[in-house]
Amino acid sequence: MSAAAAGRTDRTLNNPRSTVNRLSAEDVTLAYDQRVIAEQLSVEIPDNSFTVIVGPNACGKSTLLRALSRMLKPSQGRVLLDGQVIQSMPAKKVARTLGLLPQSSIAPDGITVGDLVGRGRYPHQGLLRQWSTEDERVVQESMAQTGVAELADRYVDELSGGQRQRVWIAMALAQQTPLLLLDEPTTYLDIQHQIDVLDLCAELHEEQGRTLVAVLHDLNHAARYATHLIALKGGSVIAEGAPNDIVTAELVEEVFGLHCQVIDDPETGTPLVVPAARKARAVVREAS
Amino acid sequence: MKTNRAERSPRANRAVRTPGGLSVRLDVRAFVVVLLLLAAALAASVVLIGTGDFPIPAGDVLKTLMGDGNAGQEFIVNELRLPRVLVGLLVGASLGLGGALFQAVSRNPLGSPDILGLGQGATAGALTVIVLFSGSAGEVTVGALVGGLGAGLAIYLLAWKQGVHGYRLVLVGIGVSAILTAVNGYLLTKSTITEAAQAVVWMTGSLSGRDWEQVWPLLWLCAVLVPLVLGNARALRMMEMGDDVSNALGVRVERTRALLMVAAVLLTATATAAAGPVSFVALTAPQLARRLTRSPGPNLLPSLCMGAALLVAADLLSQKVFGADQMPVGVVTGVLGGVYLLWLLVTERKAGRI
Numbered sequence: 238m239s240a241a242a243a244g245r246t247d248r249t250l251n252n253p254r255s256t257v258n259r260l261s262a263e264d265v266t267l268a269y270d271q272r273v274i275a276e277q278l279s280v281e282i283p284d285n286s287f288t289v290i291v292g293p294n295a296c297g298k299s300t301l302l303r304a305l306s307r308m309l310k311p312s313q314g315r316v317l318l319d320g321q322v323i324q325s326m327p328a329k330k331v332a333r334t335l336g337l338l339p340q341s342s343i344a345p346d347g348i349t350v351g352d353l354v355g356r357g358r359y360p361h362q363g364l365l366r367q368w369s370t371e372d373e374r375v376v377q378e379s380m381a382q383t384g385v386a387e388l389a390d391r392y393v394d395e396l397s398g399g400q401r402q403r404v405w406i407a408m409a410l411a412q413q414t415p416l417l418l419l420d421e422p423t424t425y426l427d428i429q430h431q432i433d434v435l436d437l438c439a440e441l442h443e444e445q446g447r448t449l450v451a452v453l454h455d456l457n458h459a460a461r462y463a464t465h466l467i468a469l470k471g472g473s474v475i476a477e478g479a480p481n482d483i484v485t486a487e488l489v490e491e492v493f494g495l496h497c498q499v500i501d502d503p504e505t506g507t508p509l510v511v512p513a514a515r516k517a518r519a520v521v522r523e524a525s
Numbered sequence: 526m527k528t529n530r531a532e533r534s535p536r537a538n539r540a541v542r543t544p545g546g547l548s549v550r551l552d553v554r555a556f557v558v559v560l561l562l563l564a565a566a567l568a569a570s571v572v573l574i575g576t577g578d579f580p581i582p583a584g585d586v587l588k589t590l591m592g593d594g595n596a597g598q599e600f601i602v603n604e605l606r607l608p609r610v611l612v613g614l615l616v617g618a619s620l621g622l623g624g625a626l627f628q629a630v631s632r633n634p635l636g637s638p639d640i641l642g643l644g645q646g647a648t649a650g651a652l653t654v655i656v657l658f659s660g661s662a663g664e665v666t667v668g669a670l671v672g673g674l675g676a677g678l679a680i681y682l683l684a685w686k687q688g689v690h691g692y693r694l695v696l697v698g699i700g701v702s703a704i705l706t707a708v709n710g711y712l713l714t715k716s717t718i719t720e721a722a723q724a725v726v727w728m729t730g731s732l733s734g735r736d737w738e739q740v741w742p743l744l745w746l747c748a749v750l751v752p753l754v755l756g757n758a759r760a761l762r763m764m765e766m767g768d769d770v771s772n773a774l775g776v777r778v779e780r781t782r783a784l785l786m787v788a789a790v791l792l793t794a795t796a797t798a799a800a801g802p803v804s805f806v807a808l809t810a811p812q813l814a815r816r817l818t819r820s821p822g823p824n825l826l827p828s829l830c831m832g833a834a835l836l837v838a839a840d841l842l843s844q845k846v847f848g849a850d851q852m853p854v855g856v857v858t859g860v861l862g863g864v865y866l867l868w869l870l871v872t873e874r875k876a877g878r879i
Contacts, residue, residue: 308772332775339769343632348821359763360775364756367550368540412774 257320258284259448260305260335260416265314267300267472274300275472277314282416282465287442287449289459292469293493298452299340299420301469305450306337306418318416332360336414340421342405344393350404351389354380357411379410383437399430406437417441419451423458431455435462456493460484460508468492484508555818555827562814562830566614569837573613574606576841577849604736612735612799613840613854614833615743617806619796621832622754622825624807625814626789629761629823630782635695637808638793639862642702644802646676647794648728649705651801652712655724663738665727666798673794676701681786730803730855732840739799746795750788755825757781762822803855805862806832812865835861 260282267275274297282288282305290298303309304316307323316323323331336357344353357379358372380386383403388396393404402422409417419438423431439462442449453459459466460480467477470492476483486499489510496518502509512518542548574590575581581589581598588594589602624637638644650672654660660668684697709728713721760781763771768778793807813835814827839857846852 306773308769328772328777329775332773335773337769337773339767339773341767342770343765343767345765345821347819352821353766356763356766357774359759362759364759365547365549367759368548369542369546372548409773 258282259319260317260450262301262304262311262316263314265304265311265316267297267304267309268312269300269309273472278472278474279314280305280467280474280477282448282450285442285446285448286465287439287463288451288465288467289463290450290452290467290469291454291456291459291492292475296469296492297472298469302337302418302420302450302452306335307331308337308339329360332412332414334414335416335418336409336412338405338409338417338419338422340424344401346394348393349389350385350391350393350396350407351376351380353393353404354385354389354407354411357408360412375413376411379407382410382441383407399426399433402426402430402434403437406434410441414447416448416450419449421452421454423453423455431458438462456484456489456510457502460510461502461505480507484510552818552820555820555824558814558817558827559830562817562827562834566617566830566834566837569834569841570610570614573610573837573841573844574602576844577601577606608736608740609732609734610837610840611740612743613732613837615740615747616732616796616800616803617810617833617836618751618829619743619747619792619832620803620806620836621810621814622751622829623789623792623796624809624832625811625823625825625828626754626761626785626792627807628811629765629825630785630789631694632765633692633695634808634812636698638789639802639805639808640695640702641676641680641698642705643673643676643680643790643793644797644804645702645705645709646679647673647797648802649708649712650675651727651798652709652716652724655720655727656712656716659720666739669727669798669801670794673797674790676705677786677790677794726853727801728855729853730801730858731853732800733850733853735800743795743799746791750792751829754785754788757785758823758825761785761825765822801853801855803836804859805865806836806858809862809865810835 258281262278262280264277264279265275266273266277278297278301280301290301292298300309304311307316310324318326318331318335355368355372355376358368358376361372362368377386380389383406385400385403385407388400388404393401396404406419406422409419422434422438426434435458438449438451441447442464453462463480465477466480466483468475468483468488475492476488484499485508486497489495489497489499495510496513498511498513499508500511501507540548541551571583571586571590575583575586579601581601585594585598586602589598590607594602620638624639627636627638627641628634630636647669650668650670651665653672654665654668658664680694680698680701683701684694713724716724760771760776763774763776764778764781765771772778797803810832811824811828814824814831817831818824818827836854836858839861840854843852843854843857844850
């Protein structure tokens with residue numbers, strides 16, 4: 238425990254918050270009605286990072302993402318986008334800078350892939366600028382990037398879960414935002430499609446220099462893909478930094494209450510969390 | 526100007542563009558549907574004007590409308606039958622548009638004013654005036670308007686305030702409409718036989734005896750609300766994808782929703798005040814329009830045209846089959862709409878959605 242705490246102090250020292258990042262939350266209190274999820278929470282999203290937020294269920298990770306994407310207004314504190322309070326900015330202007338792929342989205346009945354992706358162009362359009370050649374080009378490009386171009390004329394309801402998620406990501410891409418927030422983009426997908434979606438995210442981050450923020454459940458996926466990891470518990474940041482620097486057995490124990498080993502991922506060298514065997518965990522529980 | 530037809534461009538994404546960089550989305554099929562529905566509504570109107578105790582051929586009707594008919598025809602057309610048909614067109618258009626708005630915002634075909642009890646609210650208002658105050662026709666209209674707006678407000682407070690949640694809205698609406706039906710039943714038992722007769726005619730929804738007095742308020746309201754609503758149509762299209770996605774796309778969801786709901790309640794309540802609760806037009810018009818355009822989205826303009834065409838066609842049917850002013854138009858739309866609703870429920874069940 239003490240080692241983890243010391244490590245945290247070091248990280249804070251090594252990582253002074255002098256540079257101004259585009260998106261940050263300052264001392265926010267997040268609550269649904271009377272239920273407070275987080276108090277005095279401050280988070281910076283480093284520019285050009287692939288930031289992943291992890292933490293146990295109900296730790297406030299999705300709530301934080303909702304606050305960062307202005308879906309939830311903090312009851313105290315503020316979320317800043319390019320130095321401005323996000324709530325005070327014109328809605329369409331925010332939508333041209335910051336995109337969000339929510340956890341559950343509804344595809345309208347009988348909508349085609351092309352039409353759905355096209356709807357991502359809304360913040361760039363107006364009453365007399367409803368469908369420009371630029372819109373057309375960006376939609377084609379977004380569909381090509383996500384590998385759904387050949388599905389353009391298919392109905393969204395006929396697609397598989399993995400394809401559908403790609404289509405929604407294509408819609409978010411068509412929005413052409415430098416910042417993209419994804420709330421559990423891999424939920425309900427099988428392992429192959431999970432990796433597929435994460436590869437796509439890494440590509441968007443590396444090749445296009447977009448800043449990505451994702452909430453993920455799987456710690457190993459987070460450690461493998463994130464360039465910046467934020468570990469939340471009970472509405473507070475327990476640790477943040479590069480996965481190689483912060484993912485330790487102690488941290489996993491502290492955040493998730495899981496006794497485990499952290500080894501090097503044989504494929505990527507990133508931390509790989511291996512939960513301890515059931516019996517070993519029982520011994521630990523007795524000892525403590 | 527050129528029409529863009531890029532080979533891979535999905536159907537709904539065609540656009541008309543000017544060299545100056547302006548562009549307007551054009552869904553060709555929806556556009557054609559709107560034109561055909563308008564033509565159908567106008568043709569039915571002309572035939573309807575010619576129908577009655579003094580039949581007038583369609584050619585003469587058109588001539589009279591242009592201003593060169595004979596004096597007798599001019600009186601019948603311009604003073605008696607034209608306002609009645611105009612009320613029919615405007616009521617149908619308002620109900621069609623109001624229904625499309627309700628259904629789009631609640632994302633549920635059952636989230637229509639008929640099911641939600643707006644009609645019952647208007648009826649309660651009208652019956653109160655008829656039975657308790659023996660009011661004039663004008664006062665009955667005001668009572669109906671107040672009743673309809675009141676029901677709209679009640680539903681908003683009970684179900685809408687925390688954000689619409691599909692079936693919750695429908696269930697609250699059914700509850701509200703059950704209470705109002707009970708109130709209406711009570712008022713009817715308290716009434717004299719003449720009041721009851723007047724009330725029942727009003728309750729079925731009828732166009733008979735409507736004149737210019739009913740046309741003007743409806744026309745003004747539509748002149749203000751229709752452009753306002755259509756101006757927000759693109760935002761409404763985005764709202765179909767849920768509050769989160771539309772918020773993320775830069776739609777001011779709460780504001781747009783409140784604005785459109787106020788417009789929908791006003792349209793529905795005013796239409797109901799003018800012609801009585803003409804049943805099922807608000808429910809069926811948007812659904813029929815959507816099936817004709819085969820386009821996702823709220824289909825606002827097609828629904829409006831469909832409502833107008835449906836109501837005038839139903840009135841024409843009732844006049845042709847049962848004779849002039851024998852059968853209120855609400856009976857015909859009720860039968861047609863009821864059959865359609867059953868069909869909808871059966872097919873939705875097959876699609877696994879209900």
